[in-house]
Amino acid sequence: MHDPELFDGVYEAPVGWLGIRLEGGKLGELDWIERPRQSLRQRHPQSAIRQLIRCLDSYFTNASFPKIPSLVPSGTAFQRRVWRALLQIPCGSVKTYGQLAVELKTGSRAVGQACRLNPIAILIPCHRVVAAADMGGYMGASGHLHIKRWLLEHEGVY
DNA sequence: CGAGCATCCTCAG
DNA sequence: CTGAGGATGCTCG
Numbered sequence: 001m002h003d004p005e006l007f008d009g010v011y012e013a014p015v016g017w018l019g020i021r022l023e024g025g026k027l028g029e030l031d032w033i034e035r036p037r038q039s040l041r042q043r044h045p046q047s048a049i050r051q052l053i054r055c056l057d058s059y060f061t062n063a064s065f066p067k068i069p070s071l072v073p074s075g076t077a078f079q080r081r082v083w084r085a086l087l088q089i090p091c092g093s094v095k096t097y098g099q100l101a102v103e104l105k106t107g108s109r110a111v112g113q114a115c116r117l118n119p120i121a122i123l124i125p126c127h128r129v130v131a132a133a134d135m136g137g138y139m140g141a142s143g144h145l146h147i148k149r150w151l152l153e154h155e156g157v158y
Numbered sequence: 159c160g161a162g163c164a165t166c167c168t169c170a171g
Numbered sequence: 172c173t174g175a176g177g178a179t180g181c182t183c184g
Contacts, residue, residue, distance in 0.1 A: 030175080044160055078181065087170025107180035108165040120161050129164080148164095 009049050010036040011056055015150045018056070018121065022048055028072040030120045032139060034148060059122060063155050064091055068123055075117065078106070082114035089128045092155045096132050116140065127151045 009020040010033070017036045021029035045053070058066050058121055068087070073080065085104060087146050089095055097108040097115075103113070115126040116137070127148045130136045138148035152158065 017163090024168060076182080086167040098167095101165085101180085107178090109181040110182090113162090114164095117182095126164085131164080132166060135164095140164070141165080145164095 007033070011053060012036065013056065013060055015147050020049060022046065023072045026070050026072045027052060028074070029119065030123060032053060032144065047062060054123075056122065060154075065123070071120055071123070074119055075114075078110070079117055082111055083118060083124050086115070086118070086124050086126055086129065087124045088124055091125075092157060094130050094157055096130055096151070097136065098132055100129065107147045112137070121156060122151075128155075 004022060007019040008022045011018040011020060017033050019029070019031045019033040020027070021031075023029075025046065027048060030052075042104075049067060053114065055065055055067070055069060058064060081104060082100070085100055097111045100111045101108040111129070115129050118124050118126040121127075127138060130152075135145060135148060135152075138144050
């Protein structure tokens with residue numbers, strides 16, 4: 001986990017807290033963090049943060065996004081290709097690492113690696129990628145799988 | 159190069 | 172059913 005002081009905001013979700021980091025007025029990072037170390041509400045949050053909060057509110061109540069805010073392009077060309085494919089997975093459905101590997105003409109472990117490096121949780125729905133036999137991993141190994149399970153159940157998978 | 163990964167498949171027991 | 176082991180593509184040092 002990164003230095004919490006660098007977050008521009010914190011969002012309280014039903015399953016945990018999301019650290020928000022902006023870059024140049026756009027969303028650069030959205031990561032699960034252990035606990036909030038800043039006030040959840042800022043006096044005059046930037047418009048990017050307000051838009052993001054609306055978006056997350058909608059997701060956690062309706063399980064749907066109104067629209068995805070603009071993101072800062074980061075990662076290698078390959079990683080962006082994987083992340084772009086993740087954005088195509090509709091709410092409520094999942095794909096396996098292997099399926100994506102075939103579509104992108106690469107290997108399943110490479111897909112998993114790109115998922116692990118996803119800088120923007122929820123909005124780039126890496127939680128909709130599961131393994132062929134089980135649910136796969138989340139945030140590194142398997143310590144935070146309850147979050148992935150919660151998100152998938154919230155979206156009606158299973 | 160070589161090692162490390164959020165995998166997958168096959169093949170023994 | 173379970174576990175071991177090889178194949179696999181990408182990234183970082």
